[in-house]
Amino acid sequence: MKRLFTAVLGIATVGVLAACGSGPAPGGDSGSRTAGGTITMGFSQVGAESGWRTANTTSIQDAAKAAGINLKFSDANGVQENQISAIRSFVQQRVDVIAFSPVVRTGWDAVLLEAKNAGIPVILTDRAVDTQEKDVYKTFLGADFVQEGKWAGEWVVKQYAATPGPVNIVQLEGTTGSDPALERSSGFADAIAANPGLKVIASQTGDFTRSGGKQVMEAFLKANPKIDVVFAQNDDMALGAIEAIQAAGLKPGQDIKIVAIDATHDGMQALADGKLNFIVECNPLLGPELMDLAKKVVAGESVPPRVVTPDQTFDQQQAAVALPDRKY
Incomplete structure (x- = not known):
């Protein structure tokens, strides 16, 4: 009887261990x-x-x-x-x-x-x-967010190739610490370095939102009497910037050129209407x-x-x- 009890206990223990195991099987078959x-x-x-x-x-x-x-x-x-x-x-x-x-x-x-x-x-x-x-x-x-930033910067370089400068640029950044904000900033900076007359005079996060873009652009306009270009790291911030520029009595796309990234429908409509000047697509x-x-x-x-x-x-x-x- 003692030997039989020991054998049964051993089988039960193996069953418990098998049930508890070490978690899901390799390859993602998590059950x-x-x-x-x-x-x-x-x-x-x-x-x-x-x-x-x-x-x-x-x-x-x-x-x-x-x-x-x-x-x-x-x-x-x-x-x-x-x-x-x-x-x-x-x-x-x-x-x-x-x-x-x-x-x-x-x-x-x-x-x-x-x-x-x-x-x-x-x-x-x-x-x-x-x-x-x-x-x-x-x-x-x-x-490729770096490439997106470079395309935006290269357009600015081309537009002002014959301008001795300075050309004052403000940047509406995405969410602080986010991958697109960091890499679009890097790509844009690398591209505009080709023309020493292009200067980013202010850069602040608008958190990728339309309201954030408007608020930051309002502050930029008050602090900087001469802004030539806005680089918005997404369409929504660019659309907010348009509202701020119009409220200041200026014409977006003419008095201040605007470059953005995303190519959403609203952004593309603003581009077709002449309120934006150039958009780099980011397919969602x-x-x-x-x-x-x-x-x-x-x-x-x-x-x-x-x-x-x-x-x-x-x-x-x-x-x-x-x-x-x-x-x-």
């Missing part, structure tokens, strides 16, 4: 998939700060539905702590894959390591991160490609470490032609 093979994705969005972001959210939600992926969506309202909490919740729910667009570049090491240790693959969308941990995300999907319709990448990483397939979405540029005439077919 949330249904018997039919449906993939569950946890997605944390930055917020709804701009027309671009709204279009991005819609693209992701529509693409998930079309791909048959169960999407658990969380809006961080622009707060990093909200995103970290959402990602931890996704880990606890044992989703198959996590995707998110980071509010800022730093401060993700711990939560990304938690996802990695849980065997859940992570995809970065739109914005990248700086991390000291290895292999904590599978791939990045988004634009990342949903379909994100779902394709999600299926691959969950299946354990290799994916490129960086998938850059193609963008283009528009002047006023090109915007008028493109507007009827714009999807965002």
Whole structure:
């Protein structure tokens, strides 16, 4: 009887250990998939700060539905702590894959390591991160923000090639510490360095919002009697700047030239109307490609470490032609 009891106890112990195990299986099969093979994705969005972001959210939600992926969506309202909490919740729910667009570049090491240790693959969308941990995300999907800034700067250089200077530029920055704000600033600065007469005389964050762009532009106009160019790091801030310039009795696009990034419908309309002068596109319709990448990483397939979405540029005439077919 003693030997029999010991044997039964040993079998029970093995069963408990097998049940507790070490978490999800490698390759992202974290246990949330249904018997039919449906993939569950946890997605944390930055917020709804701009027309671009709204279009991005819609693209992701529509693409998930079309791909048959169960999407658990969380809006961080622009707060990093909200995103970290959402990602931890996704880990606890044992989703198959996590995707998110980071509010800022730093401060993700711990939560990304938690996802990695849980065997859940992570995809970065739109914005990248700086991390000291290895292999904590599978791939990045988004634009080349440095190149976007360079295209904006190169247009300014070309416009003022015959002007001895000085040419006074003000910059409306995106969210402080965010990937696009940092890299668009860098790209723009590199490009305008080709003409020493081009000077950024003021630079401040408008937080990628229309109201922020208007408020900062109002302050710029009061502090600087002569402004030649506005570089807005997204359309919404540029649209806010237009309101401030008009309220000051000036003509946007003429008295003050405006260069922006995004190419949303509202921005393109302002460009076609002559209130903006040049727009660099940043395509928000990342949903379909994100779902394709999600299926691959969950299946354990290799994916490129960086998938850059193609963008283009528009002047006023090109915007008028493109507007009827714009999807965002």
